[in-house]
Amino acid sequence: MEISRRPRGRPKNAMDRFIAAIEWIAAGFVGLVALDIFVSVMLRYLFAVSIPDGYDFGRMFLGILIFWGIAATSYRGAHITVDLVWDLVGPRLKRAIDVFATLVLLLVVTVQTVMLFDKVVATRAQNILTYDLQLPVWPFFALAWAGDAAAVILIAVRTFRLVFHPERVREGRSLEPVE
Template sequence: MLGRAIDTVERISAAFLAVVTALVFVSVILRYIFAWGLPDANDVTENLLGIVIFWGIAIASYRDEHITVDLLWTPLSARGKRIVDVFATIFAAVCLAYFCWAMLEKVSDTRDAGVTTIDLGFPIWPYHLVAWTGILAATCLTVLKIADVVRAPAAE
């Protein structure tokens, strides 16, 4: 079940990254070959890139593929490493939960303010909502990671 959820999160992030790549490619071709630009290409690309980053945070935080500093962790005993791992994962979950709450407020504020793209007037809040779901996924996966870290055997 958890493996399927992680695969789904990866696929969502990959799909948005593919859309960003295609949009940038088409925009560049149109601009440099035909001297014509896609309306709102920059705004849409920026918002989609934010979505990709937020969904990528979900996978990186679950798989421990984020930047770590092992300077203090490496010399610790197996018990010390376990304590640090549990504390760090709980701390990350708390930080992500706060970020999730703050981002949800940003979605609401953006919707209430009626912020739109420059050229076509597309509302921005749906992009923020999809990005927020990525942070929500990151929070949920990190909470699940706490159980994995607590159950894992002590590091040698």
Template sequence: MDRFIEKVELIAGLLLGGIALLTFTAVMARWLFNFGIPDAFDISRLLLGTAMFWGIASAGFRNRHIQVDGLWEMMPAWAKRAIDIFATSVTLGFFGLMSWMLHSKVMSVYASSEQTFDLRLPVWPFYALAALGVLLASILLLLRLIRLIGGGRGN
């Protein structure tokens, strides 16, 4: 399981690195050569959403997302576990619905043949990759919930 999570994290990191490289290259090309890379903004924008969803998949499973746990820290162990189970259940429900809605959006964008402005690249693969990230987040949250209910720490 850890190798699978590491692969998800690697893909999120590569997507983020690709955005940084594309942005840097586009800025330098414009500054040095007065030349804009076609669709650099659109591609980086689409990749950013994808990287975010893949990163959320890992953060949700490992419980490394931003959280305010002042009340949680003061609770006894059984209450901490109950809070964790409740919070993970709510988050799983949200991501499950979001995954379903993103699947509908991918189908809609595919049917509309939406493309980027300059290079006329189809947009639906970016949406599909983002939807896959949300689906992975849902699956990993379900695994975390199962571990929490089973008495483990969840990650």
């Protein structure tokens, strides 16, 4: 028996590293939103000043965070679910329900991604700018779209793994190695 020198939580292959990177990006945007709020509040209450376009940045960072969060939670299966029927059925039907639900999620998020891309293109064409600094808004929308596109990729990977390698998908613990 060969003993692996790899730490237990470390991703095993390129796809698992990609999934981990998506989760880190989502976590980074959580930190960025929290930092923006903290700095804005401290500046407002301690010095009576505000960050130029602070509201716009906060709003756009929150949108980016939501789409990257969708990517992270969709693969992990850590989003809110209602498992009343799923709990009552056997393992084969549970797997069928999981595959069906993931295919529906894939369809919905794919349509959402296409529509969001249209919004990015329209925002760029309209040359929408922030209020104070007159920065273009479309790069923020594009970053949100990239998170949504990552969600499509991760949901497709989850669907593939549910169908062909169900042992590779662990609810809420996607990066834990499977023995």
